Amino acid sequence: MFSKEYRLKKKYQFNYVYRVGRSVGSTNLVLYFSPSKNKNVKVGISVSKKLGHAVTRNLVKRRIRECVIPYLQKINPNFNVVFIAKTSAAEASFAELQKDVNYLLKKANILCG
RNA sequence: UAAGAUAACUGGAUGAUUACGCCACUUGUGGUGAGGAAAGUCCGAGCACCAUAGAGCAAACACUCUUGAUAACGUCAAGCAAUGGUGACAUUAGGAAAAGGGCAACAGAAAUAGACUGCCAACUGACAGCUUAGCUGUAAAGGGCACAGGUGGAAAAGUGGAGUAAAAGCCCACUCAUUAGUAUGGUGACAUACUUCUGCUGUAAACUCAGUGUGGUGCAAGAUGUGGGGCAUAAGAGUUGCUCGCUCGCUCCCAAAAUCGCUUGAUUAUGUUGGCAACAGCAUAACUAGAUAGAUGAUCAUCUUAAAUGACAGAACUCGGCUUAUAGGUUAUCUUAGGGC
């Protein structure tokens, strides 16, 4: 389940997370997170033009989204989260991204239960 | 068999579990969901607003063999000419240099006119000799020539003859290029033949000239709601400048989002008729993404296959082109070379 209510959409929302939130990094990804008043977790994914053309960017986005789905119910619902792909993410496999997501969420210590 | 040329096609299929966008309704099911280039944004249109886009001059930009096709085009088709290739074929911004100036480094005597080396004693003058109205000889001062030399991308047509003091398209024959005309063929570009004129450096993809065409801005156009602010009857605005003309003159600006614009259209598929073709007409059938942090992933199974885990690559208002990228595979026609019958 990763419908629109779980997504960060507006530019100001992203800016808020960057400004207020804290960050954790790994080889392929960077995780920003900040507390919010929403009842649901909201996840944003940012993939810059440096990674490549539209096809590769879309692929990275889809993979990250797929990786996050199993954790949606486990993350503390009072947080907003932004994943940023580094340049190396364009060549990383699905399994590597899964490992990175798991590592980052534990390191950030925002999982509940 | 090898090496090529040209024109096309393909760019895996089916199913399961789970996940996403849109649509429908019975609200948890069903339907549907990227390309040949969706790309680059290089042209042409639709559409929207500015006057239902007006006139003149200027500027700027684009185009330039012919005939046709098209809504239109700088695109396409069939040809013509030139160039390249043994050939199948390919390429070409392919008007004018005799309207006008501009530029042409270095080399070379000289670069669009000229004489360095050279050739010449016919002419003017000089000198010498002699049989003295003159003749013969010497010398390149004046003068004549542009044949030969070498330089260069380019030196003013090539070969042969005639001619001369020496020479030269100065003249003649043939050839080459070129101007104009006539005839034949072709819608035409043009081709062939004959007559005739001329023998002219190159560059217009630097300026220019001739002809033709172009109003501007782009869906972030624009329309409708919401909130806030300004102006107070003429300043101004109408998107290159000037002149004219017309219109608006209560409308203008800012903010954040929403809805519309947003997909049935110069559409697609099949057949048929006309045309060498581009393409057009007719008939039948079909409806095929519409997002807005922006939708196709993950894990398998089976099949086709040499292989498919593996090419280039992701719609953003919509069409017609152009250009560029593209693994592997397939088809058709043709060319050259070698071999066999």
Place this chain on the structure above:
RNA sequence: GGAAGCGUAUCGAAGUGGUCGCACCGAGCCGCACUCGAAAUGCGGUUGUCGGAGAAAUCCGGCACGUGGGUUCGAAUCCCACCGCUUCCG
């Protein structure tokens, strides 16, 4: 999605058809002078790459102005197509 601009030695930056690109100029780098030593200052030198010659210093030749074509006798410069980078428009 749309609209503009820029690519020249290690860096910045002139050069807009002509003597090999001795690539003006500035910074940097190297050497020398000055100094006990350094800085500053002054003077001189300095593009890369490929190939060849040489014991070495060094010398000679080719290619290269983002890349590839074209026009021209000749292109960093003119034309066309790509590649990369930057900026603007809600």
